[in-house]
Amino acid sequence: MPTDVENWKSEVYGSEIRDHLFEFAERGFDSIPDDERDAWFERFKWWGLYHQRNGQEGYFMMRIGTPNGVLEPGQLRVVGEIADEYARGPGTNPIFGDAYADFTTRQSIQLHWIELSDVPAIFEKLEANGLSTQQACGDSWRNIVGNPVAGKDAQEVIDAWPVIRDLNETFKGNDDHSNLPRKWKVSVTGSADGSGQGDINDLAFEPAYKEVDGEDVVGFNVRVGGGLSRNEPRLARDIDVWVSPERVSDVAGGLSALFRDNGDREDRYNARIKFLVDEWGAERVRETLQEEYVDFDLHTAGRDVREEYTYNTGAGERNDLIGIHDQKDGTNFVGLNVLVGRMGAEDVLELADVAEEYGSGEVRLSQRQNVIVTDVPDDAIDDLLDEPILEHYSPSPSPFMRGSVACTGTEYCSLSIVETKNRQVRYARWLKENVELPDDVDQFHIHLSGCTASCAQPQIADVSLRGMKTRKDGEPVEALDVGLGGGLGAEPQFARWVTQRVPADEVPGAIANLIDTFAAEREEGESFRAFVARHDDDELDAFVDPEETDYDDPMMHNTKRTWYPYAEDDSLDSAPPAPADD
């Protein structure tokens, strides 16, 4: 039997949702019929609106999909202005204030506390400036990711940006692909650093060379069925296909149609294509694609450059894109660290000014929740580095700052088990003050996800943290499971969950002890990931060694049982009413 969600989708889905959305916005939140709320909230996701959690009725998270994380000149300012004007609600965040934007692990932007009545005005402003929320959530083509500096990066094998733009234009608002069994996440990478993170996407295009008619041609190898969610992490599987840039769209459309027709619409938990690939195997995916979904002969896979991948690998150069790097046009891109991806609206506006003054006004977003100012000439670098805003959003941050990634957590998210972003900020600050890494280690990735959906991509970090509970002195407290040794690269590896249910206030002590052991017992020059790889789970569990320290955690109670964890009167009974129309 199809699920309720499938039934709703078969009634109204895709582009047509917009008219209804605008009508509800016009007539007010209460005009959504009482017995259709679930259906409409599910559909609104397709237009990038996600109802915030219990206690925040009538407020929405809005996701803006920026393909490949590219914000053209002027667009960052638009985001800042919208955040400033509309992303304000009844709750004030003690670290980030009243209005802010979140840069996400899939190179998108999220705003919170959006009211339905403001949606038409926001859409108008976004669209007038070339931005959109279309398909940012929901069961269809999501924001396409890749190496954010595509087209500029001096290290790239092939410019993936025209390919991504073309896919975005072809598959956004495309009725044949707008109603898929589940989300469809695509990555297209043209650089040799692996920064598109194809391995953890539903569909990945990775740079590869193929001899075609006696000539070595650059194109892409294709992998299918990666993803991290629900305790079922999968790496995308090699389906032995190489495709030229001109035909990426045909292959991508073929695979999306294959998923549309064969994905499981009766069980949403089993719907992602990773499970179809489990069931069929890569070979059958390839055969079906060839026989039913493309009308030309597929090439076999070409020679890839996976050996050169460095991004999120835990060793070598370019684990992230922070710092100053060469562009192929002779200018530079400058990666700035945005701790846990959140930036106050005023800072967003200030950064937009800075990008205009020293670069072209363009900025780009990475999958490590950071921002990159592009097109900075050599002679402007020093002045850029002197800008006050770079003290906070640094191109050379502490390893604990640059290594931090965190999801949304109990502040807004229904699925969460624990508080995340603010906690990760507190962790990073404490670690920076209290823990020394060995001199030759300048990167250390700690990713915190509030639940198993894994929005913060914990399984590919040095230290993976995932929301849990435990009891401490008999009282329930927020806790984290600890995983170690994950990373991407030629030989990707998911973290091994070695220690369970560490009370959240003992996690910094645990990480400090772990790093002490690593520093004392590592072989010369050994990376943390390699160190983890040569120990078994019990040994690692012993190294983690949770401990209370002077780190103080104000959010140990059940933060989900509040309407907003940081409110003075945080009880659910004090939740604000759904916003009135104004």
Place this chain on the structure above:
Amino acid sequence: MTTRLRVLDDGAWISVDDHREVRVSELWRLDTDEFCGCDLADLVVENFQTVGVDGSTVEVRVYGQCIACGASGTTGWIPVGRIRDGSFAAIDRSAIRRPRPETNQ
């Protein structure tokens, strides 16, 4: 009048007549031998799998973990509330819950 019961947002909550009534991230006390070896499982509710109704009792199967022993998995049918006169009344969160014995399988 029939009651609309749904698991939504990837198992984050149970909707009863289009209202969010039961949520993940609670700790439930479970009296059962089927989930783990503890006398009383201390279950973190992570994901709702299915929701149903037995007479007037609303029941769910959840994926979760016992924080006393670490066992994780999916439970049997656990009561979460009752429908009375068309409206939902949740079971007190500190209540000890007993899964319904499986009769039809």
